[in-house]
Amino acid sequence: MTVTVFQNVRVIDPETGNDEVGSLTIEGGVITAHGAAAPKGAVVVDGGGLCLAPGIVDWGVKIGEPGERHRESFRSAGLAAAAGGVTTIIARPDTTPAIDTPETLEFVTRRAAEASPVRIRHMAALTKGRQGREMTEIGFLLDAGAIAFTDVFHVATETKALSRALTYARSLGALVIGHSQEPGLSAGAATTSGKFASLRGLPGVSPMAERMGLERDLALAEMTGVRYHADQITTARSLPALARAKEQGLDVTAGVSIHHLTLNEFDVGDYRTFFKLTPPLRSEDDRLAMVQAVADGLIDVIGSFHTPADEESKRLPFEEAASGAVGLETLLPAALRLYHAGALDLAGLFKALALNPANRLGLPQGRLSVGAPADLVLFDPDAPFVLDRFRLRSKSKNTPFDGARLEGKVLGTWVSGNCVFEAN
Structure with a gap:
């Protein structure tokens, strides 16, 4: 050996x-x-x-299999991850069809193992078709290897159905990931509301929509006792609610995307669609608050929220263009902006990139202790x-960091x- x-x-x-x-x-x-x-x-x-650091555990990656292999395959995502220092991908279930049955989960698990040079673990949908009405077979999906449950950006409007799903998830010890937005207010939004959005004539969403969505989810987490993770906290107004939930002893954690830590709403400039994200980019004050929240440990996880989109879906008017950006290969150099700015030391940075996501998901990766996997x-x-975006290994090249x-x-x-x- x-x-x-x-x-x-x-x-x-x-x-x-x-x-x-x-x-x-x-x-x-x-x-x-x-x-x-x-x-x-x-x-x-x-x-x-x-x-030399533990490999990154990137939580919230979209891969195009099944249904959108032209945007990203397990092979291309794995190569991009390896080049970016990501050794474990936590893949999202917002595929076509959604990963909402044990059979679909077993298919993607097998395909990933065959094609990717890095580890890939899959989240499954919380509700069938990610429609927020009828819960999936959570127990069977856990048995098939689901690491967590989420409907990604489809925010449930039927709160009673959601509470039943959370209660059942709690009985099985499953981790549920929520996207903190009030769906009515955020529908059709392309940017964060304010003077900049008004000057550009773009439909905006108030930062309060995130706080409202988070407050509801935290109340449900308190009511059901479920293990809960907020996938992206991006506004300062959400932080007090998150802090209170943690102080009360709720089993709650939160993440943030690298784009919301390193970019702000002005980067959209003259309708640059590579900067159209979900949630939209926020104010500079919000960005600084997120950086401080990571440094303080209030926000636990930094992820790329890698969302591949082809040229045709990005080369459209800003309102109509697809949201999202690729990030597997740019996550580490973008995160190092925080280190070079003096906001985080390298150990603290890798705590959010590797150790915390691994711990929350019950994985042995993300550490350098004796006996840990050599990732x-x-x-x-x-x-x-x-x-140069054309040198990225992802099939899609929609990065806001081009140039x-x-x-x-x-x-x-x-x-x-x-x-x-x-x-x-």
Whole structure:
């Protein structure tokens, strides 16, 4: 059995908070030692003083199989993830058809295992067709490998049906993910309401719609006792409700997309559709509040919310264009903007990118402790580059960072100790 030793690396450990030069030994797909000398016959990787961290666990990735393989396949998503230091993808169920039956879940699980060089785990729909009316077979889906349950951006309007689904999920210990928006207010919105939206003549949604949706979901979580995760918190007005829920001891966590941490509503500029997202980009004050909430631990998870869209669906008037952006390959360099700005240290950043999502989902990844899976990323946090979207490995190229100056290059990615990406 091959022993691999990473020497002369900055070991970024989100569990202990350490960031110091050392070594790491892996064997048989797991981490076996820290700081040990390389045994005879070991493969030695000299990191040159660069950073070695646990592979990213990216929660909320859309892949186009089944139904939209032309936008993203398991193969292309896996290659993009490996190049971005993502070793575990948590895939969304908003496919065509939705992943709402054990048979569909088993199909995508098998396809992912065959095609992707990185790990892929699947969430399943909470309700049939993601329509918010009739719950799915949660128990059977758990048995088939569903890691969590969500209707993604389809916010249930039938609260009684939703409460029944949450109660049943609670009885099975299932994790439910909600999208915090008041559906009536947010319907048809293309941007956040305010002076900028008015000047551009775009239909907007008030930031209060997020708070209203979150307050409802948190009340249901309190009533049912379900394990609940808010997928994207993007406005400062939502934070007090989230803080109260945590202080009350509710089993609640929250995430935020990397785009809402690094971009704001003015980036839309003159109707740039690559910046049309769900939820829409917010004010600079909201962005700064989200960054602080991650630093404080109030928001637990940072994700790419990778949403591939083809050119035809983006090259439309802003109101009509598809929402979403790809992010598997840009998540780490974009997140390193927070590190370079002094908002987060590297250990804190990887806590939100890797450790917290793994812990919340009950996965052994996201850490560097002895016995943990050898899912690793070696990167240079200071390497500058200008992003060219046509060099992305995703089938779709809809990134808001096209032409942006970024810092941070992935040099190598390992899954179970096997190198799945090596930079040229």
